[in-house]
Amino acid sequence: MQLQLQQVLPVYFDEDHRTQSEVWRRNLTFEKGEYIKIVAPSGSGKTSLMHFLYGMRNEYNGNIVYNSANLRNYTPEDFAGYRKDHVSIVFQDLRLFPEQTVQENIELKRQLNPFHPAEKIREMAERLGIGNKLASKSRICSYGEQQRVAIIRSLMQPFDFLLLDEPFSHLDDKNSQNAMQLMLEEAKLRNAAIIFADLERIDWFPYTRIFHL
Amino acid sequence: MAVSFKPIRSLLQTGTNTSSRWFSYIGLGIGVLLLLCSIQMYINIQQLLGGESQRKDGSDFISISKTITNETMGLLEKNLFNANDIKDIETKPFIEGVSPLTANRFRVQLSAGDIIPFSTDMFLESLDNNFIDTVPPNFAWQEGQNYIPIVFSSDFLEIYNVFAPGYGLPQLSAETASQVVVFITCYGQNGEKQTFRGSIVALSDRVNSIIVPKNFLDWANNKFGNTTDVKASRLYIKTKDANNPDFLNYLQQKNYKVNKDKTKFGRVKQVLQGIFSGLGIFGLLVVILALMLFSFYLQLMIARSKDNLQLLLMMGYSPNWLSKNVSKQFIPVYVLVVLVALALTEGMQWAFHHFAMFDRPELSSLLHWAVMGTAVFLIGLSLLTNYRMVKKLLYKLV
Incomplete structure (x- = not known):
C-alpha cells in the first residue's frame, strides 16, 4: 500500500514553489505504518495537498498514485471505494452535518464500512470528553467539540492512510494529546500511515519523516 | 452494501416547498388516467365496431x-x-x-x-x-x-x-x-x-x-x-374489412364512390378512433409534463441538499447507490398514483360496459391487458427517468 506524489504542483501555484518546498514538484512515496509530518505555513497549500490526496480536487500538475493506480483515472465509484476502505480524513473545516446529532454524524460514516461496532462511538466520545454531547445537534457544539467529532468519525472505517488537516486548531494541549493518542492507537490497529499537516511542529506527534511544504 | 438509507433520508428532506411535488403527483395521475382511458376506449371501439363487419366468409x-x-x-x-x-x-x-x-x-x-x-x-x-x-x-x-x-x-x-x-x-x-x-x-x-x-x-x-x-x-x-x-x-x-380506416382513406383520396351504408361503421370508427387517439396523445403530453415537473422538483431537492449530498459522497458513499436509493424513495408514490389511475380506469370501463353498453358480450368489464401493460410501463419509465437524472446530478457533485 503506497501513496505516491509524482511532481505534484497546484496549477494555481508559481513554479518558484518547487525550489522552496520539500513536497511540491518532488517524487515522494508514503508507505503504510509511517507517520508523516508536514509543516506548512499559511498559504503554502496544505489544504490543497490534503484535498488532492483525498481525490476531492484535481487542479494540479503531476500525478498522485495509490497502489499504482493514478487518481486521475478514478471514476466516481472508484473514489467512493477509495474513501470508504483505504483513506480517511479529518478536514480542517470539519464538514459535519449541522442538523444531525453527534451520534448520527459518526454513525453515517461507521455504517458505510464498519471497522468498529456501534458501541465504540460512545467509548471514544467519552474518552475525548464529548460523551455527553452525543445526542446534541452538531451545529450547537463548540468548534473544539466538533473537531473531536470529526476525529472520531474518521476512525470508524478501515484505512491505510489517515489524513489530518490541522485537526487540533481549536483544542487545548491536553485534549490534543488525548486525541492524538487515540489516533495513534487506531492507526496501529490497522498498520496505517498518518499524514499530519499543521502550521508548526507539534511535539506529541512521533513522526518518522518530516517535510516542509 | 448493507448500508442503511434511513439516516440519509432526513438529509434530503430539507423541508420547504412540497406543493410542487404534489402538483406533479396529481398531474401524473391525471395524465396516466387520460392515457389509460384512451387506450381502453380505443380497444373498446375496435372490439365493438371491428366485430360488426366480419362476414361469415370473412370478407x-x-x-x-x-x-x-x-x-x-x-x-x-x-x-x-x-x-x-x-x-x-x-x-x-x-x-x-x-x-x-x-x-x-x-x-x-x-x-x-x-x-x-x-x-x-x-x-x-x-x-x-x-x-x-x-x-x-x-x-x-x-x-x-x-x-x-x-x-x-x-x-x-x-x-x-x-x-x-x-x-x-x-x-x-x-x-x-x-x-x-x-x-x-x-x-x-x-x-x-x-x-x-x-x-x-x-x-x-x-x-x-x-x-x-x-x-x-x-x-x-x-x-x-x-x-x-x-x-x-x-x-x-x-x-x-370494408370498415378498415386505411381502405376508407384510400377511397376518399382517390375520389372513388362507395355505398355509404356499407362503410358507415368504418367512418364512425374512424372519427371515434381519431378522438381517442387525440385524447391519448393529450394524456401522454400530460404525463410527460408531469414527469418534467417532477424532475424539476427532484433537481430542486438535490440543489437544496447539495451540501449534504456532497458530504456523503466525500465520505465515501457510492453515487450509484445514492441515486438508486434516492429514486427508490418515490416508488411507493408512483405505484400508488398509477394504481389509483388504473382503478379509476377500471371503474370507467365497468360503468361504460354496464350502463352505456348494457353488458354487451363483445366487451369486457375488465381492463384489456394492454392497459395494464401500459400502467406497468409508465411506472418503470418514471422510475428510470428519475434514476438517470439523479445519477447524472450526483456524478456532477463527486
Whole structure:
C-alpha cells in the first residue's frame, strides 16, 4: 500500500514553489505504518495537498498514485471505494452535518464500512470528553467539540492512510494529546500511515519523516 | 452494501416547498388516467365496431365507381377504371381481390315473350364468378349457344314486384322468376340484331346488377359494339374489412364512390378512433409534463441538499447507490398514483360496459391487458427517468 506524489504542483501555484518546498514538484512515496509530518505555513497549500490526496480536487500538475493506480483515472465509484476502505480524513473545516446529532454524524460514516461496532462511538466520545454531547445537534457544539467529532468519525472505517488537516486548531494541549493518542492507537490497529499537516511542529506527534511544504 | 438509507433520508428532506411535488403527483395521475382511458376506449371501439363487419366468409364485397363530377361529366375516359387504376388497387394490403364489372356497349332489349307482355331496354354486366355469391353450375355460355344464363339481383326482383301491378304485370316469386324465359335482343351499330333466350339461374343479394357469363359479354361487345377494350365503370372489391380506416382513406383520396351504408361503421370508427387517439396523445403530453415537473422538483431537492449530498459522497458513499436509493424513495408514490389511475380506469370501463353498453358480450368489464401493460410501463419509465437524472446530478457533485 503506497501513496505516491509524482511532481505534484497546484496549477494555481508559481513554479518558484518547487525550489522552496520539500513536497511540491518532488517524487515522494508514503508507505503504510509511517507517520508523516508536514509543516506548512499559511498559504503554502496544505489544504490543497490534503484535498488532492483525498481525490476531492484535481487542479494540479503531476500525478498522485495509490497502489499504482493514478487518481486521475478514478471514476466516481472508484473514489467512493477509495474513501470508504483505504483513506480517511479529518478536514480542517470539519464538514459535519449541522442538523444531525453527534451520534448520527459518526454513525453515517461507521455504517458505510464498519471497522468498529456501534458501541465504540460512545467509548471514544467519552474518552475525548464529548460523551455527553452525543445526542446534541452538531451545529450547537463548540468548534473544539466538533473537531473531536470529526476525529472520531474518521476512525470508524478501515484505512491505510489517515489524513489530518490541522485537526487540533481549536483544542487545548491536553485534549490534543488525548486525541492524538487515540489516533495513534487506531492507526496501529490497522498498520496505517498518518499524514499530519499543521502550521508548526507539534511535539506529541512521533513522526518518522518530516517535510516542509 | 448493507448500508442503511434511513439516516440519509432526513438529509434530503430539507423541508420547504412540497406543493410542487404534489402538483406533479396529481398531474401524473391525471395524465396516466387520460392515457389509460384512451387506450381502453380505443380497444373498446375496435372490439365493438371491428366485430360488426366480419362476414361469415370473412370478407366484404363492395362495388366502387368513380365519382362523376361536373368536370368529368361526359368524359367517359375519366369516369372509367383503366388498367393502372385496377393494378394500383390490387397492390393495396387491405384488398383481397378486384374484379371489373364490365357493362354492355351496345343496345340490349329484354322482353318476356307472350306470357308477360313486358319489354324494356336493359343493361348487362359481367363479373368474375368468384365475386358472385350464388353461381349455379349452369352459369356458362359457349359461342353459338342461344341460351344465356342470368344472375339477377334480388333487389331488382323486389323493385319489379313493386311496380308490376301498376302495369298489369304479374308479381313473381323467386321460384317463378327463374322459370320465366326472357328474350334478350342485342342491336348492333349497323342495324344487325340477334335475339337470345335467357332465364334467371340465380338471385344474388350481393351484386346489384344483371350478370351474364363473362365470355358472352366479351363476345357480344365485340360483335355488336365493335369493341374489345371495354373499360369498367364499376369495380368489385373483396376486402377483409370494408370498415378498415386505411381502405376508407384510400377511397376518399382517390375520389372513388362507395355505398355509404356499407362503410358507415368504418367512418364512425374512424372519427371515434381519431378522438381517442387525440385524447391519448393529450394524456401522454400530460404525463410527460408531469414527469418534467417532477424532475424539476427532484433537481430542486438535490440543489437544496447539495451540501449534504456532497458530504456523503466525500465520505465515501457510492453515487450509484445514492441515486438508486434516492429514486427508490418515490416508488411507493408512483405505484400508488398509477394504481389509483388504473382503478379509476377500471371503474370507467365497468360503468361504460354496464350502463352505456348494457353488458354487451363483445366487451369486457375488465381492463384489456394492454392497459395494464401500459400502467406497468409508465411506472418503470418514471422510475428510470428519475434514476438517470439523479445519477447524472450526483456524478456532477463527486
